[in-house]
Amino acid sequence: MPKQKTIINAEKALKKTELCLTAKMKIQPDKSAKAALLRTMRTYRNACNHISNVAFKHQMTKAFSLHRYLYGTVREKYGMGAQMTQSTFRTVSAACRAQKTKNNWTRAVKFHYPHAVWLHQRDYSVTDGSVKLRTLNGWVNVPLVIQGHEEYFDDIWKWGAARIKMYGGVWFLEVAITRNVSTLPVSSTPTVVGVDVGLNFLLTTYDSEGNTQFFHGRAVKHRRQRYFNLRRTLSRKGTKSAQRRLGAIGRRERRWMQDVNHRISKTLVCSYPPGTVFVLEDLKGLNAKSRKSGRYYALTAWAYADLREKIEYKAMQHGSRTITVPPEYTSQTCPKCGYQSQDNRNRKKHEFKCRQCGYTTNDDRAAAMNLCKLGEETIRAVRAGHDS
């Protein structure tokens, strides 16, 4: 029987009708717009640090309380508009809470980078290839590169808070956007697909019909290894130009990995009919797995997070859903008899062999089988909760 928390999370995921994502669009501010934006973002950051110090001193995390206590001071000292001043309190509150839940709030949270939050239709608006943003120097109009993002300008998408990011001299507008998707039919028994992320296969899947798919990771692994070696050589050099190249290589690797993830997730999701439930390990699992193995994983934590996000996103667009389950022992438990032992798995040979019943298969496949089973049990538990 899956844990209550897993069941609650699964229920939420199955019921989800809102698809959220971050749209990243290039912007081309001129010199004076850049100065205005940077000044605003630096001021916002400074205001956040001011609030953060007080929050820590008085151990306050509620945006409402901080706001009541400090609004006047912050508004006067930093000179931002009402909306933006209010938003600094939410930013600080969220950051402090995150540290507090991790039991990590041992000193005031520090905001290092210039950063600000613009609210749609209040602090920014988008028209005909440009975005108008409120700054401390007044409104600025900045050209926006729409190409590749046309779909987000459809009325079905709702635009939310925006941020501005800079990567290697290129400026981006990052907007949280949402849209509604159709609900998952609850009455039918869905096809369930266990999705394991591994070292030799990027993905291994096992579905409730008993089919397995392997998505090969060898080419990805080699290319990542090459990037890894290159990065190591450059970081040993330590020169300024090596630093610059390091950054460029990191970005190139990221783009390439995102493209790989895009293609894999699309292939996976589209190979099943709408209404399918994909079962993935939650993130904590992968971190533990790569630590334990001490080996170079085909996917790093961020690449896995990206892949998972893309599977989730494409599944929802396709009328399917994803749920996550804790990965405990999925790679050492026998999918046939349930016997669990570290000895069941031979990492070197990539083989799973049950010490009790003798069932033998590929080790990633065994993990995918267990994920499928866990998913089916979780969905049954969600249903049972409704029937009772």
Ligand SMILES: [Zn+2]
């Ligand atoms: Zn067994």
